Amino acid sequence: MFTIAGTTFDSPFVLAPLAGYTDLPFRLLCRRYGAGLVVTEMISCHGLLYGQEKTRRMLVSDVAEQPVSIQLFGSDPDIMGKAAAILNDFSPSFIDINMGCPVRKVTKRGAGSALMKDITLAEKILTAVVSNSNVPVTVKTRAGVDKQQITAIDFAKMSENAGAAAIAIHGRTWAQGFTGSADWEIVSKVKNSVTIPVIGNGDVRSYDEAIARMDETGCDGIMIGRAALGNPWVFQKKGKPENILEILPAVMEHLKLMEQHLDTRRQLAYIRNHTGRYFCNFEGSSQIRRAIHDCPDFRTLQDLITSLLQ
Numbered sequence: 001m002f003t004i005a006g007t008t009f010d011s012p013f014v015l016a017p018l019a020g021y022t023d024l025p026f027r028l029l030c031r032r033y034g035a036g037l038v039v040t041e042m043i044s045c046h047g048l049l050y051g052q053e054k055t056r057r058m059l060v061s062d063v064a065e066q067p068v069s070i071q072l073f074g075s076d077p078d079i080m081g082k083a084a085a086i087l088n089d090f091s092p093s094f095i096d097i098n099m100g101c102p103v104r105k106v107t108k109r110g111a112g113s114a115l116m117k118d119i120t121l122a123e124k125i126l127t128a129v130v131s132n133s134n135v136p137v138t139v140k141t142r143a144g145v146d147k148q149q150i151t152a153i154d155f156a157k158m159s160e161n162a163g164a165a166a167i168a169i170h171g172r173t174w175a176q177g178f179t180g181s182a183d184w185e186i187v188s189k190v191k192n193s194v195t196i197p198v199i200g201n202g203d204v205r206s207y208d209e210a211i212a213r214m215d216e217t218g219c220d221g222i223m224i225g226r227a228a229l230g231n232p233w234v235f236q237k238k239g240k241p242e243n244i245l246e247i248l249p250a251v252m253e254h255l256k257l258m259e260q261h262l263d264t265r266r267q268l269a270y271i272r273n274h275t276g277r278y279f280c281n282f283e284g285s286s287q288i289r290r291a292i293h294d295c296p297d298f299r300t301l302q303d304l305i306t307s308l309l310q
């Protein structure tokens with residue numbers, strides 16, 4: 001059974017934080033389809049402190065998605081600590097600290113992957129967040145800086161000592177970005193080095209693959225990101241249906257959740273992008289994607305999906 005700091009999950013599979021995707025509707029959908037834990041998009045500690053409207057919108061939650069983890073990023077221990085204190089008002093189940101994002105906009109300020117180069121600073125950040133948070137704090141990081149500097153084991157030990165309740169390891173280095181493939185041996189090594197739960201991440205495309213990775217590495221949970229887009233069935237043994245008539249009800253359900261929680265006039269391009277991802281690898285899918293792309297408004301998009309059901 002997958003447990004973090006006393007919370008037991010109904011599945012060992014975690015929806016990864018995906019900036020631009022893991023908003024409330026998608027998190028709710030993935031929980032309904034079997035993810036045991038879901039993680040928000042990364043939230044800037046500065047945005048939180050300055051009460052930015054966009055940041056506040058990203059924090060909207062619903063009890064139905066719990067357990068949910070809010071992911072924070074930043075490089076200043078003081079500001080990260082203050083941001084964690086603000087998050088107490090939002091009652092997340094966990095706070096996760098992003099120590100693995102390779103995107104330049106994040107690393108140039110010393111956050112995300114850049115923290116793997118400065119374990120002392122990473123420790124200060126973690127300590128500040130742990131001491132200001134009412135909920136358990138977890139860390140998400142990568143295998144290391146590059147092939148020569150594989151830091152995950154030291155990082156995991158530091159995290160455990162500084163009070164992290166669990167650690168997620170994406171088996172790529174900072175230098176790799178999203179190229180090449182994830183190294184799962186490092187996940188095994190980390191699992192053998194700490195006693196806190198270890199969540200493996202990287203390139204998992206199906207339920208069976210996730211189970212195989214757990215067996216092979218002994219890790220406690222599996223985090224799935226890209227493979228969940230347009231495919232919440234990735235959290236289920238039976239996987240994505242091959243028949244479009246079985247796919248459409250999930251698309252309708254996702255659209256309904258988006259209608260409930262998003263501004264469907266302002267976020268149409270975003271909604272079309274999420275919706276289009278359901279349609280790939282079967283006959284006629286490129287035409288459907290094109291038709292979705294051409295929908296001028298949310299209602300037309302809903303009607304299009306409804307008409308495909310008939």
Ligand SMILES: Cc1cc2nc3c(=O)[nH]c(=O)nc-3n(C[C@H](O)[C@H](O)[C@H](O)COP(=O)(O)O)c2cc1C
Nearest residue numbers: 016017018019041042098170202203204224225226
């Ligand atoms: C579009 C996109 C956005 C991402 N946003 C975040 C993020 O906000 N925080 C984070 O820690 N990782 C982020 N990641 C990394 C994923 O959480 C995950 O570690 C990575 O995609 C590898 O897992 P996968 O192969 O299952 O997708 C992002 C990845 C992608 C592709």
